Amino acid sequence: MENLHIDQHISRRYNEELEDLRNKVMIMGGMVEKQCKNALKALIKGDSSLAESVATSDYRINSLEVEIDAECTEILARRQPAASDLRMILTVIKTITDLERIGDEAEKIGRFALKLANSHEPQSYYSDLHHLGTHVIEMLHDSLDAFARMDVDSAVKVAGRDPEIDLEFEALTRMLITHMMEDPREVKNVLRLNWCARSLERIGDHSSNVCEYVIYLVKGHDVRHISLEDIQDTYSKNK
Amino acid sequence: MDTVSMRKEHNIPGESAVMDKQLADKPLEGIVENLRECDVRESKKVHQYETIGKPFTDNARISARDVNVYYGDKQAIIDASLDIGSNEVLAMIGPSGCGKSTFLRCINRMNDIIPICRVEGSITLDGEDIYGSDMDTVLLRARVGMVFQKPNPFPKSIYENVAYGPRIHGLAHNKAEMDDIVEKSLRRASLFDEVKDQLDKPGTGLSGGQQQRLCIARAIAVSPEVILMDEPCSALDPIATARIEELIDELKEKYTIAIVTHSMQQAARVSQRTAYFHLGKIIEVGDTREIFTTPQHELTENYITGRFG
Numbered sequence: 141m142e143n144l145h146i147d148q149h150i151s152r153r154y155n156e157e158l159e160d161l162r163n164k165v166m167i168m169g170g171m172v173e174k175q176c177k178n179a180l181k182a183l184i185k186g187d188s189s190l191a192e193s194v195a196t197s198d199y200r201i202n203s204l205e206v207e208i209d210a211e212c213t214e215i216l217a218r219r220q221p222a223a224s225d226l227r228m229i230l231t232v233i234k235t236i237t238d239l240e241r242i243g244d245e246a247e248k249i250g251r252f253a254l255k256l257a258n259s260h261e262p263q264s265y266y267s268d269l270h271h272l273g274t275h276v277i278e279m280l281h282d283s284l285d286a287f288a289r290m291d292v293d294s295a296v297k298v299a300g301r302d303p304e305i306d307l308e309f310e311a312l313t314r315m316l317i318t319h320m321m322e323d324p325r326e327v328k329n330v331l332r333l334n335w336c337a338r339s340l341e342r343i344g345d346h347s348s349n350v351c352e353y354v355i356y357l358v359k360g361h362d363v364r365h366i367s368l369e370d371i372q373d374t375y376s377k378n379k
Numbered sequence: 380m381d382t383v384s385m386r387k388e389h390n391i392p393g394e395s396a397v398m399d400k401q402l403a404d405k406p407l408e409g410i411v412e413n414l415r416e417c418d419v420r421e422s423k424k425v426h427q428y429e430t431i432g433k434p435f436t437d438n439a440r441i442s443a444r445d446v447n448v449y450y451g452d453k454q455a456i457i458d459a460s461l462d463i464g465s466n467e468v469l470a471m472i473g474p475s476g477c478g479k480s481t482f483l484r485c486i487n488r489m490n491d492i493i494p495i496c497r498v499e500g501s502i503t504l505d506g507e508d509i510y511g512s513d514m515d516t517v518l519l520r521a522r523v524g525m526v527f528q529k530p531n532p533f534p535k536s537i538y539e540n541v542a543y544g545p546r547i548h549g550l551a552h553n554k555a556e557m558d559d560i561v562e563k564s565l566r567r568a569s570l571f572d573e574v575k576d577q578l579d580k581p582g583t584g585l586s587g588g589q590q591q592r593l594c595i596a597r598a599i600a601v602s603p604e605v606i607l608m609d610e611p612c613s614a615l616d617p618i619a620t621a622r623i624e625e626l627i628d629e630l631k632e633k634y635t636i637a638i639v640t641h642s643m644q645q646a647a648r649v650s651q652r653t654a655y656f657h658l659g660k661i662i663e664v665g666d667t668r669e670i671f672t673t674p675q676h677e678l679t680e681n682y683i684t685g686r687f688g
Contacts, residue, residue, distance in 0.1 A: 148686040220644055222671050222683045360673030 144224050144290055144358070154219055158228065161211055162288075165232055165239075168204045169284040172239045172246070175201065176280060176343060179249035180273035183336055184266055188257035194250030201243035205236050224357075231357040235287065238346040238353075242280065245339040245346075252332045259329055265315055269337060272308045276340045276347070279305065283347040283354075292358045296376045299351035300368060305344040312337050431675050432665035434654070436464035440605060440635040441486055446500035448481055448490070455481045457659045459500075463605070468627060468636045470646035470667065473656030474682065479639045482656070483607050486637065487523035488516050504605070521548055524598035528610040530590030532582035532597070537574050540582040540593055541565060544601040560600055568596035569626055588619025595626065599634070606630065608638040612645065624649050643683050647671045655679045 146158045175194055182191035212229050215221060221229055279301050286295040316334050320327045355363050355375060363371050435442075439462035448456040456478040463469045463486075471479040481490065488509060490496040502509045509519060521544065532540050541561045542551075551557035561578070565571035570592040574585070582593050591611060598606055608627075612620040627636060627649045640646050646653055646667065653670040655663045655678070663676045674680045681687070 145686060148681075150685050150687055154685070222643060222647070223674050223680050225684045226672060 144228065146225070146228065157211070157215055157219075158225065161208065161215070161229075161232055164204065164208050164211070165235060166284070166288055168201060168208065168236060168239050169287070171201050171204065172242050173277065173280055173284065175243055175246040175250075176273075176277050179246040179253060180270070180277065180340075183249055183253040183256065184270050184273070186253075186257045188254055191250050191253035191257055195247055195254055196250075198243050198247040201240060205240045208232065208236050224360075227357050227360060231353045234353050235350050238349045242343050242346045245343050249336045249339050252336050256329060256332055263319075265312070265319065265333070268308075268312050268315065269333065269340075272305070272312055272337060273340050275301075275308065276305060276344045279344055280347045283350040286351055286354050290354060290358050292355055292375055293377050295351040295354040296372055299348045300372060302344050302348040303368065305341060309337055309341040428660055428662075430460065430661045430664055432663045432670075433652075434461045434661065434664040436462045436467075436652075438465045439463065440465045441502065441504055441637070442506075443482075443485075443502045444500055446482070446485065446498065446502060448478070448485060448499070449495075449497045450493070451495040455659055456485075459661045461654060461661055461664060463635055463637050464652070465635055466631055466633075467652060468631050468638060468650040470650035470653045471637065471639045471656060472641075472643065472646050472653060472682070476658075477656035478659045479654075479656045480609055483609055483637060483639050486605070486607055487520050487525055488514075489525065491516060518548075521601040522603055523605040523607060524601065524603035525607045525609070526591070526594050526598055526611045528613050530587055530594050530614065532585070532590050532593050534581065534583055536579045537565075537582045537585070537593060538578040541596050541600045544597060548601055550601065564596040564600040565593075567599055567630070568592045569622065569629075570596055586619070588615045588622060591615060591619065591623060592626065595623070595630075599630070603634065605635045605637070608636065610640055611638065613641065620645070643671075655682065657682070 146162070147155045149155050149158075175198070178190055179194045181187065182194055212233050215229055219225070279298055282294065282298045285291075286298055313334060316330050316337070320330045349364075352363050352371075355361065355371070359375065361374075363375075441463040443459055443461045446456055446459040447454060459478070459482060461469075461482075471483065473479050484490050485498055485502060486504075486509070490498060498510060504519070504522065508514065533543060535543070538561055541564050542557050545551050545557060545560050551560055562571060565574065570589060573589060574580075574593075582590065585593060591614075595606075595611075612623050615623065624645065627638070630636060631651075638646070638649065650667045652664065653667045654661055655670065655674075655676070657678050663670065663674060663679045665675070670679065671683060674683065
C-alpha cells in the first residue's frame with residue numbers, strides 16, 4: 141500500500157485522469173507557494189506594486205480550485221474509485237481546500253503589505269517576521285513535496301514543525317505588543333503586522349493539514365485531531 | 380450447470396499463463412512470489428499462505444475449514460477456510476477462474492453432479508457436516524437455496540414455480556396453505572403485487588428482473604436457512620438490479636446470504652463482509668467497509684481498483 145501505483149489501471153484513460161488531477165494539485169500548490177513568497181517579500185521590502193499584484197491575483201488559485209473540484213466530482217461519478225484511488229480523490233478534495241485558504245491568507249498579507257508600504261520604516265522586528273515567514277514557506281514547500289512523493293515519513297516530520305511556528309508567532313506577538321506600548325502612534329501599523337504574522341501562522345496550520353492528508357492517503361488512517369506525539373509514534377521511521 | 384461449462388471455467392491454461400507473466404513482470408511479496416512459479420496450483424508454497432483479515436465470525440452458520448476442491452487433477456480451491464455468519468450477506472469477489480463460484484457451489488453440494496470434481500476438508504451448516512454420509516442432498520438444497528446467474532424459472536405457471544418446492548417437501552397440507560406459502564414467498568421477493576392477477580400465466584413470460592425475483596421467491600418458498608446467489612443481477616438492468624439488491628437487504632433479516640458478483644459496487648452495496656479470491660486461494664476477508672477503503676493485501680487492492688497487479 142506504500143506505493144500507490146496510480147499509473148497501473150487497466151483503463152489508460154483513468155490513469156491519465158488521476159495523473160492529470162495530481163499535476164493540477166501540484167500546479168495549484170506552486171501558485172500558492174509563489175503567492176506566499178511574493179506576499180512576504182512585498183511585506184518585508186515594502187514593495188507596493190508587488191503587494192498589489194499579490195492582493196489581486198488570488199482569483200487564479202480560486203478558479204483552479206473550482207476546476208479540480210469539478211474533475212474530482214466527475215471521476216467519482218464515472219469511475220466509482222475504491223480503496224487507494226478513493227483516498228486519492230478525497231485527499232485531493234481536502235488538500236485543495238487548504239491550499240485555497242493559504243491563498244486567501246497570502247492575499248490578506250498582500251493587502252496589509254500595500255497599506256504598510258506607504259508608511260514603511262524598517263524596524264528591528266521585521267527580521268523576526270521575515271524569519272517566521274521563511275520558516276512557514278519552507279514548511280508549505282515541504283508539505284507539497286511530501287504530497288508529490290506521497291512520503292509519509294517526511295509528512296510526519298513536516299507536521300512536527302508546526303509547534304515551532306506557533307511558538308515563533310507567540311514570541312513575535314509579545315514583541316509587537318511591547319512596541320505598541322512603547323509607541324502608541326504606531327499601534328495601527330503594528331496591529332497590521334500582527335495580522336500578517338497571524339496569517340503566516342495559519343499557513344503553517346494548513347500545511348500541517350496537507351501532511352495529515354498525505355498520511356491518510358498512504359496509510360488509510362485518518363490522523364486529524366490526533367496528537368502530534370501519537371502520530372510520530374505510529375508513523376515515524378526514526379523517532 | 381452442465382459438466383462441460385464447469386470444466387471450462389476452471390481449466391483455462393491461456394489465462395493463467397497471462398497472469399503468471401504479469402506477476403513475473405512485477406514481483407510482489409508473499410503469495411505472489413509463490414504464484415510466479417508456472418503452475419500455482421501445484422506449488423507447495425502457496426499452501427502456506429494464510430488468509431488475512433477476519434475469515435471467521437462468532438455467529439457462523441456455515442463454516443468451511445481447509446477446503447480443497449479438484450476438477451480431475453486441477454486444483455480449483457486451495458485450503459479455503461471461511462465462516463458465513465447468521466443474517467449477514469457475504470460477498471465473494473475475484474477474477475474469473477479464482478474459485479469463488481466453485482466455493483459457492485460446494486456449500487449446497489452442487490458440485491456432486493460433476494463427476495471429476497472432488498471436495499476435501501469440512502463444510503458445516505449449523506455444525507452439521509454437509510458432506511457427511513447421512514446428509515440428504517435434496518434436504519440440504521432445501522435448507523441452502525440457490526439463485527443462478529440467468530433467471531431459470533420452470534416452464535410452468537408463476538404459481539407452480541413457487542409451489543413446486545413446498546409440494547415435493549410436503550410443506551403444505553391443503554390448497555389454502557399452499558396459496559399462503561406462494562403469496563408470502565412472492566411478497567417477500569417483492570413480486571406479488573406485480574403478478575397477483577396472472578399467477579396462472581407462465582413464469583417464462585415475465586421480464587428478466589421479474590423472472591429473477593420469481594426464482595428468489597421459489598428459493599425462499601421452502602424456508603431455507605441460507606441463500607446462495609451466483610451473480611444474480613448480471614443479466615438485469617440497473618432498475619431490476621436495484622430491486623434485487625433492496626430485496627437482498629431485506630432478506631438478510633431472515634436468511635444468511637452468500638453472493639458471488641463481478642460488480643464491485645454491488646458487493647460494496649449489499650454485503651457486510653467481503654472475501655477476495657485469487658487463483659484458488661482466499662486472499663483476504665474482512666468487513667466490506669474496510670475491504671473497499673483500506674484493503675490490506677496488494678492483490679485485493681489491485682483487483683478492486685482495476686489495476687493489473
